[in-house]
Amino acid sequence: MESSAKVAITLGDPAGVGPEVIVKALASLPAEERGDFVVVGSAEALARADRITGTGLRFAPAGASSAGEIAVEEVAIDAPLPEIGKVSPVAGEAAVRYITRAVELATSRKADVIVTAPINKEAMNLAGHHHDGHTGLLAHLTGAKSSFMLLASERLNTIHVSTHVSLRGAIERAKTERVLATIEAGHRHFLRLGMKARIAVAGLNPHCGENGLFGTEDAEFLAPAVEIARSKGIDVVGPISADTVFARAYNGAFDLVVAQYHDQGHIPIKLVAFETAVNVSLGLPIDRVSVDHGTAFDIAGTGKAHHANMLSAIAYARKMAQAPREKALA
Template sequence: MTKTPVIAIPMGDPAGIGPEITVGALAKADVYNAGKPVVIGNTAIMEKAARIIGADVAINEISSIDEAQYQYGTIDVLSLNNVDLDSFTFGEVQAQCGQAAFEYIEKAVSLANEGLADVIATTPINKESLKAADVPHIGHTEMLAAMTDTEDPLTMFEVKNMRIFFLTRHLSLKDAIDQMTKERVLDYLKRCDAALQRLGVSSRKFAVAGLNPHSGENGLFGMEEVDEIRPGIDLAVEAGIDAVGPVPADSVFHQALQGKYDAVLSLYHDQGHIAAKMTDFEKTISITNGLPFLRTSVDHGTAFDIAGKGIASSVSMEECIKLSAKYAPHFTGK
């Protein structure tokens, strides 16, 4: 019998839409019942969020995860009570909110490391708020890497039946091209294959996206494919990885959606992000692999401009929670 996973959900930046989309998602029976959700956050702000969106749920404050009820209609909140409500405002950068968001994540990681949570499903945090709080990390991935002593976490997007990995992330395009070496292509294809194995995926055919138009047309439009990308793929194939390419980037993602490939290795940030978000912006979910535990995340920000107004869509958070429940029973660890 498959174990129902405990899903730790850090509330995110209290001033953002995190509380609202968390309540909105957990107010839906199919989402709530996908696992055993526990929110790490602030009881009063979660209650505010429930009132703002008109959700018919009760907020159950708990002091330890053992007290969670896991009953649809009640949202268990492991409350850290680390926000001064007298000075709190929705939609503004506040140091206390940056610090609070960091502490929610820290607690979620602690639960996962202790085996009390099976997966972490994260909500948006704000880089300016983190900076105002002197938190020494720019985002979730960097925090999680530091908290788990993970050198280079691997990011995967999933939307519909398409999975996308990233050879490079937050670099200028010029610097990203410098990272497109045959050694890196080989290393990442090995890591991507291992990542899908950890998620319980048995069929693992990879396509590597091309960099230049038509994948360079054998050197007519650039030599990157000839000198580095294709040789890296060839080395991966020799190592037993089922990989092809480089496949022109204007068609590879469509082909993956049609089921031709199980995953695509995108060469740079926007190449894969555009493909995923044009497919379905709200249902594009990020999975961080290479950690000791599974982590899924929405792929949007705190949306301070609409926070506290009750108009934020919870669709992405719903998908985030359901995807965490889908993979958690098969996840085999770092």
């Protein structure tokens, strides 16, 4: 494959499985493709992961790597490399610094897209960075007013009205303006990738409220958002009861489901595409794709972590890099 994009891969929490899945994924690619990537983080952490996994990769500073070597954008953490498998503020600080540097590369056009390995929210907060995860941190770093989480897989895609908030908070956020913005973000993203998505909006209440028996939010807030979106030419229907809409989408009726809250969208995706689904941030001024799994401290350091999800994230990132952002803004 010809070089198509410079993909900046952040190391994630250095105490987790991120370094291991990165080296496994890069080792599985042809040597001639490795020049498309720069890993943002720590060469020491990557070398440790290489010893654990036995991938036999070679690392060099970004800008000085030769054919077959992995370029590393070194980011100092002013502390010894954190112990594997342990939550620590040092690891949390490192993860934030890696992401910050990757955002700098993307905003200065030195990277076309960011791929992020998993971070640990507890470690990040212990380090004094109080964000709800990657999405909140990236919005903070880029100055984005809002962002949207898309979970993408081969047969099912979900975009979320809200993510890392309480269920009570999610209900409060499921208002017409936010639901409409979520529909539009998903619509623009699929246009960018070359297709007009068939979108379904999942209901908030059981049976979409059953004409007010189980709540009025679906009729009061969700249905108007759908009507406004349709008036703008978007192919969207709903709200549709959440207990059927995901199965219908999986079987080909829809290309994208708008989920009202975190678990509503995550559970079906992780059921049908646990190893291959990827997390895509929409609404940011930069492009970012992530693996859809955590730091897995229980197996970190064992070499057991599977890298299929990282490969999926890399493939999706390349696809985004080949599609001009202007298409998403049209």
